[in-house]
Amino acid sequence: MNIQPAEIKNPKSKIRNTLSVWIALAGIVAGLVSIPQWTTNANALNLLFLIFIFITMSQSWNILGGFAGQISLGHAAFFGIGALVMRVLWIGGMEFFIAMPIAGVVAALCAFVVGIPTFRLRGAYFSIGTLALAEALRLTIANVLPTVSTMPARYIAAFDLAQRYYVALAIAVITMLATYLLMRSRWMLGWLAIREDEEAAQATGVQLLWHKLAASGISSFFAGLAGAVFSFQQVSYYPSSVFVATWTFDPVLIAFIGGVGTLIGPVIGAIFFIAIREQLVITLPSLHPIIFGIMFILIVLVFPGGLVDIGTRLQQWMQKRRVKSS
Amino acid sequence: MLLKLENLSKSFGGLKAVRELNVTVEAGEIIGLIGPNGAGKTTLFNLITGTYKPDAGRITFRDHEITRHNPSSRCKQGIARTFQHVRPFHHLSLLDNVAVGCVYGRQTARSRGEAERIAREMLQLVGVHESPQVHAGELTLMNRKRVELARALATQPYLLLLDEWMAGLNPSEQREALGLIRRLRTQGITIILVEHLVKAVFDISDRVVAMDAGEKIAEGTPSQVANDPKVIEAYLGPDMGGE
The missing domain is CATH 1.10.8 (Helicase, Ruva Protein; domain 3)
Incomplete structure (x- = not known):
């Protein structure tokens, strides 16, 4: 068997390592919090806002797809529901911080509506179910609410981009923390087991239906929050536009580019994706989807584990060299 | 009594994989399950672990009927298994x-x-x-x-089912595997094992159940079953069995 250098490390240096990781993370978050203090550049804040939304969306997809192995092809449904519920409640007069969790919960309930019938079946039924839900909602909303939704004038007058930035940052941080805690929970073992082999997981005592429902509920809750933040920020948008398939597939691409089934993958993926996309949209507006497609294929071919894989491979390579030279 | 199978039957389309099978397993035993390919051994395993639900019959485990329970519930009650094609x-x-x-x-x-x-x-x-x-x-x-x-x-688990656990192992690994199974028994775990290596089964089992075409054809100590004409016939064909 392979020698695992990680096992030989002494526990003291391990504690020191985790401590330094936490300090570094706190530093990054503090840095992000301070950004609106020294810039009011709307482009920069909007770009970061988008990155936060995509981190949340992609991590949400990752909880369900990357860890529990249940592939949602309709995450736009949960994003859109969150956006819609938030918009209605908030413009109806509810405080945004109360409307937001409600939007998340309604999105989670929608996940149960698809999950309860489809998770009992083996195979791609859940994926197809989510895809169908997103499309059905998009068409229905386009028919029922065909006109653009615009914030009331007094809302626009009171609009504060920095506040939207902070809310999006907070939701992204909460999603990351929740994922971190889930990864250390006992439920995560059940999810991973289901992802690896449903029959073996069941034979080891894992209840498939409950675990899948829990994963899809938690995942959709965060997707709903992401949608809520989005509709909290948009001055005007078509209510059906948040149900379009790009709100599903961009987060999926981000998860794969960054690293499926890892904590940090969606963050790296979102930064990479948004940064490159914004550049391409400006320089090559008509070609950018093709370039993106090719890039995605190359990354998945060369680094099946995503961009986080580059780091681990470098580490392995350096360890090998060290073993050789000693 | 730990496990009781009563009149258990299971068909796939027209094929009767297990028919009217009755087996009782006492706590602490090692039971060997033998039979030629297609005899219904793995189907029986899947019925005990809950992967398949029987068409007819009754399964009782530690005085509770579990005939309709799903695999995860059976695992929580103390039935564990390994898979024929290893599945970590x-x-x-x-x-x-x-x-x-x-x-x-x-x-x-x-x-x-x-x-x-x-x-x-x-x-x-x-x-x-x-x-x-x-x-x-x-x-x-x-x-x-x-x-x-x-x-x-x-x-x-109270009951452990080993499906072809020794298949694909070389002779020294097989010896190791047998040692491991014996060690488990000392921990008080009841074991049912399916194995193609009939000799290994006879070596380690307290009792052997032989199946053919979905039916139990013999049951008893390893030497009883090894000398049973029906068992010899099932393995070697009717001509040899007649001798």
Whole structure:
């Protein structure tokens, strides 16, 4: 068997390592919090806002797809529901911080509506179910609410981009923390087991239906929050536009580019994706989807584990060299 | 009595894989299940673990009827298994593989830490404890089988079903495997094993059940079953069996 250098490390240096990781993370978050203090550049804040939304969306997809192995092809449904519920409640007069969790919960309930019938079946039924839900909602909303939704004038007058930035940052941080805690929970073992082999997981005592429902509920809750933040920020948008398939597939691409089934993958993926996309949209507006497609294929071919894989491979390579030279 | 199968039947389309089978298993026994290919051994296993539901008949485990219970519920009641084609969780570390059993089995570990502590003991018991962080998919066949066994043991079963556990192992590994099974018995675990290696089954079992074409054709001590004309006929054909 392979020698695992990680096992030989002494526990003291391990504690020191985790401590330094936490300090570094706190530093990054503090840095992000301070950004609106020294810039009011709307482009920069909007770009970061988008990155936060995509981190949340992609991590949400990752909880369900990357860890529990249940592939949602309709995450736009949960994003859109969150956006819609938030918009209605908030413009109806509810405080945004109360409307937001409600939007998340309604999105989670929608996940149960698809999950309860489809998770009992083996195979791609859940994926197809989510895809169908997103499309059905998009068409229905386009028919029922065909006109653009615009914030009331007094809302626009009171609009504060920095506040939207902070809310999006907070939701992204909460999603990351929740994922971190889930990864250390006992439920995560059940999810991973289901992802690896449903029959073996069941034979080891894992209840498939409950675990899948829990994963899809938690995942959709965060997707709903992401949608809520989005509709909290948009001055005007078509209510059906948040149900379009790009709100599903961009987060999926981000998860794969960054690293499926890892904590940090969606963050790296979102930064990479948004940064490159914004550049391409400006320089090559008509070609950018093709370039993106090719890039995605190359990354998945060369680094099946995503961009986080580059780091681990470098580490392995350096360890090998060290073993050789000693 | 630990497990009682009464008039158990299961068909797939027109094929009667198991028909009207009656078997009783006492606590602490090692039961060997033999029979030619297609005799219904694996189907019977799947009926006991709940992967299949029987068309007719009744399964009683520790005085509770479990005929309609699903596999995860049966695992929590104390029935664990290994698979004919070894199925550890390939992309999980050995520790996580076994910790799943600790968390979801009959005894529920209260935290990940406790689960990992028990998992380490189980890996030690089956003899793959040097590098618990390695992914199960990277191991040799024998070690993957060990990990799968450790995962099953981590659920704290009363009854353990080993499906072709020795298949694909070389003779020295087979000896190791037999030693391991004997060690499990000393821990008070009842074992039912299916094996193609009839000699190994006779060596280790207290009682042997022979199946052919879905039916039980013989039952008894290894020597009784080995000399049963029906068993010889099932394995070697009617001409040889007549001798």
